[in-house]
Amino acid sequence: DIQMTQSPSSLSASVGDRVTITCRASQSISSYLNWYQQKPGKAPKLLIYAASSLQSGVPSRFSGSGSGTDFTLTISSLQPEDFATYYCQQSYSPYSFGQGTKLEIK
Amino acid sequence: EVQLVESGGGLVKPGGSLRLSCAASGFTFSNAWMSWVRQAPGKGLEWVGRIKSKTDGGTTDYAAPVKGRFTISRDDSKNTLYLQMNSLKTEDTAVYYCTTDAGGNPFDYWGQGTLVTVSS
Numbered sequence: 001d002i003q004m005t006q007s008p009s010s011l012s013a014s015v016g017d018r019v020t021i022t023c024r025a026s027q028s029i030s031s032y033l034n035w036y037q038q039k040p041g042k043a044p045k046l047l048i049y050a051a052s053s054l055q056s057g058v059p060s061r062f063s064g065s066g067s068g069t070d071f072t073l074t075i076s077s078l079q080p081e082d083f084a085t086y087y088c089q090q091s092y093s094p095y096s097f098g099q100g101t102k103l104e105i106k
Numbered sequence: 107e108v109q110l111v112e113s114g115g116g117l118v119k120p121g122g123s124l125r126l127s128c129a130a131s132g133f134t135f136s137n138a139w140m141s142w143v144r145q146a147p148g149k150g151l152e153w154v155g156r157i158k159s160k161t162d163g164g165t166t167d168y169a170a171p172v173k174g175r176f177t178i179s180r181d182d183s184k185n186t187l188y189l190q191m192n193s194l195k196t197e198d199t200a201v202y203y204c205t206t207d208a209g210g211n212p213f214d215y216w217g218q219g220t221l222v223t224v225s226s
Contacts, residue, residue, distance in 0.1 A: 001170060034212045036151070043203055043216035044143075044151060055211060087151050091212045094167045095141065100150040 002026055002090050006098035012106040017078045021101045023071045023088035032092035035064055035073045038100075039084045047086075048073065078103075108132040108215045110204050115220030122194050122224075128187040128204030128217055136160065136182040138208045142189050144200035145219075154202070157187070171197075194224045 003026040013019050023033065031051040036044040046055045048064035051071055061076040075082055083105050088098040114126040128140070139162070142154040155168040157178045166178050177190040187204050201219040208215050 036213070038151070043205075043219060044213070045216075046211060046214045049211045049214075053211075055214065056209075085150075089151075089153075089212070094156055095153040095212075096169075097143075097151040097153060 002029060002093055002096055004088055004090055004096055004098040006086075006088055006101050008101060009099065010102040010104065012104050013078055014106045015078050015080060019075045019078055019103065021073045021086055021088075021103075023066075023073070023098050025069045025071075025090055025092075028068045029090045029092035031067050032090055033064070033066065033071045034089045034091060035062075036087045036089060037082075037084045038087065044087065080105075108206075108208055110206065110215060110217035112202065112204055112217045112220040115202065115222045117223045117225065118194055119226050120194060120196055120224055123190070123192045124194065124222060126189040126191070126202055126204075126220060126222070128189075130185045130187065130204075130206070130208075133206075133208035133215075135180075135185040138206045140178075140180060140187045140204060140206050141213065142178060142187075143203045143205055143213070143216075144198075144222075145203070146197070146200040149200075152200075154189070191222070194222075196224050198222065199224045 005024045033051045035048040038044040052064045085102045109131045111129045141156040155178045175193045179188045203219045205213045205216045
């Protein structure tokens with residue numbers, strides 16, 4: 001099974017900050033990496049698929065990069081509605097999620 | 107509009123069984139690969155299993171913690187996905203979501219979730 005490891009597990013930041021979350025796969029997954037945002041009590045929402053493609057309707061301040069085993073999600077300028085938990089997911093074989101990164105207001 | 111509506115959750119004793127349903131609408135269900143994802147209280151997301159479309163073989167895959175206990179099936183005539191859960195353990199307590207790639211991208215649509223509580 002492919003293990004996904006995110007860092008950090010939690011992060012405090014301010015509105016307007018640039019934030020980066022990293023995700024590492026236990027083996028190469030090419031670009032089969034997706035990012036989700038989840039707010040309390042809600043279902044997850046797809047942000048980024050195939051490592052760097054922005055899902056329709058997602059603001060352009062979100063971006064993803066990486067391939068192989070190392071990936072990043074970047075939020076260029078945090079907005080109040082971005083405080084949430086973020087998960088990476090590999091869809092190479094078949095699926096598994098990282099443990100999540102909780103983004104909190106500083 | 108794509109809609110996924112889960113039902114069937116509730117309280118069950120350890121060792122018991124439960125069947126969840128996910129009613130789908132707004133897309134061609136028979137063409138979609140469907141998955142179940144769960145989230146234990148205060149914990150992260152855990153993929154449970156997947157069923158491919160019949161045209162892609164209709165095969166299933168499961169996560170290790172549920173393999174041999176859970177079974178995913180689909181009724182394309184009813185646009186409904188099922189999760190049969192047997193030999194339930196307390197650690198199966200979670201909100202269970204159904205999800206699909208109906209929009210062409212991984213897990214781009216999700217249901218609202220249904221809570222399963224396994225407790226004596």
